[in-house]
Amino acid sequence: MGLVDVVYRGVFRRSSTFAVAILGGAIVFETYFNEICDKWLAQHNAGKRYADMRKLYPIESAEES
Amino acid sequence: MSFANTVRAPLGTASFKARIGAVSCLARRNYHTDIPEPDFEAYRSNSSKQANVSRDKFDAKRKVYSYTLVGGASAATVYMGKEIVQDLVGYLDINDAARALAITEIKLNDVPVGKSLLTTWKGMPLFVRHRTEAEIKAEQAVDLLSLRDPQHDSDRSLTPEWMILVGVCTHLGCIPLQDQGSFAGGMYCPCHGSHYDSSGRIRKGPAPLNLTVAPHKIKGEYLIVG
Numbered sequence: 001m002g003l004v005d006v007v008y009r010g011v012f013r014r015s016s017t018f019a020v021a022i023l024g025g026a027i028v029f030e031t032y033f034n035e036i037c038d039k040w041l042a043q044h045n046a047g048k049r050y051a052d053m054r055k056l057y058p059i060e061s062a063e064e065s
Numbered sequence: 066m067s068f069a070n071t072v073r074a075p076l077g078t079a080s081f082k083a084r085i086g087a088v089s090c091l092a093r094r095n096y097h098t099d100i101p102e103p104d105f106e107a108y109r110s111n112s113s114k115q116a117n118v119s120r121d122k123f124d125a126k127r128k129v130y131s132y133t134l135v136g137g138a139s140a141a142t143v144y145m146g147k148e149i150v151q152d153l154v155g156y157l158d159i160n161d162a163a164r165a166l167a168i169t170e171i172k173l174n175d176v177p178v179g180k181s182l183l184t185t186w187k188g189m190p191l192f193v194r195h196r197t198e199a200e201i202k203a204e205q206a207v208d209l210l211s212l213r214d215p216q217h218d219s220d221r222s223l224t225p226e227w228m229i230l231v232g233v234c235t236h237l238g239c240i241p242l243q244d245q246g247s248f249a250g251g252m253y254c255p256c257h258g259s260h261y262d263s264s265g266r267i268r269k270g271p272a273p274l275n276l277t278v279a280p281h282k283i284k285g286e287y288l289i290v291g
Contacts, residue, residue, distance in 0.1 A: 008125035012132040025140035026147070033144065 171288040181243040186290050190232035190240050200250040201225045204264040214275045218264045229281045230265040236272035
C-alpha cells in the first residue's frame with residue numbers, strides 16, 4: 001500500500017502538515033462547492049432568474065455593456 | 066516505581082505498605098487490581114494481527130481511513146467558518162440598494178465637445194464638461210504658483226477631455242453657472258463673483274478652494290460617477 005503509506009507519513013502524521021492540507025482542502029472545496037451549488041440552483045430554478053430572462057427585457061444601462 | 070518506595074503511608078500499617086509494593090512490581094495500576102484486562106482481539110484490525118511485524122509498518126493502513134474522514138470534515142468546517150466570518154464582516158459594508166443610489170451613469174455620447182452637462186450625484190449638482198483642445202492646452206499651461214489652490218490639471222481628471230466636478234461653490238455653497246465667467250469653458254458663481262476655469266480651479270473671487278472632483282471611471286461608452 002504505497003500511496004497509503006506516503007499519504008499517512010507525509011501528511012497525516014504531523015499536525016502541521018495535516019493543518020496545511022486541511023486549509024488547502026478548504027480552499028479547493030470552496031471553489032468546487034460554490035460552483036456545484038450554483039449550477040444546481042440554476043437548474044432547479046430554470047427560467048425564473050434575471051439572467052435567463054434578460055433577453056426579453058433589454059435595458060440600456062452601463063451594467064449591461 | 067519510586068513512588069512506592071518513597072511514600073509514607075499515613076495509615077501506617079505494614080500490610081498496607083507491603084500491598085502497595087507488591088502491586089507496583091506486577092502491574093502499572095495500583096487500584097482495581099481485581100479486574101482482568103479485557104480481551105480486545107475481536108476489535109483488532111487484520112493488519113495488526115501479524116506476529117513479529119513492527120507496528121510502524123501497518124500503522125498507515127489502519128489510521129489513514131480515520132484521518133481522511135477527520136481531514137475532510139475539518140476542511141468543510143473551515144469553509145463554514147470562513148463563510149460565517151465573511152458574512153458577518155460584510156454587514157459592515159453598505160448594502161447594494163444604497164450603493165446603487167450613490168452612483169450616477171452618464172452616456173458619453175450625450176455630451177458633445179465643448180458642451181457641459183448639469184446633473185445630480187448623491188443629491189449634489191454635478192458638472193460634466195467635454196473640454197475642447199484649446200481649453201485643455203490652456204489649463205495644462207497654467208503656472209501653479211499663480212493659483213490660490215495649486216493643482217495641476219492632469220491631477221484633476223482621468224482623461225483631459227472629461228471634467229467631472231461637484232457643482233457647489235467652495236465659498237458659501239451656491240451653484241455656479243457653467244460656461245460663464247472670464248475663463249473659457251469655466252464657471253462663474255453669481256452669488257459673490259467667483260470665477261473658476263475649465264478645470265474647476267478658482268481664479269478670481271472669494272472662493273478659497275477649487276471645485277471638488279467627483280470620483281468617476283469610464284466604462285465603455287458610459288461614465289460612472291461615484
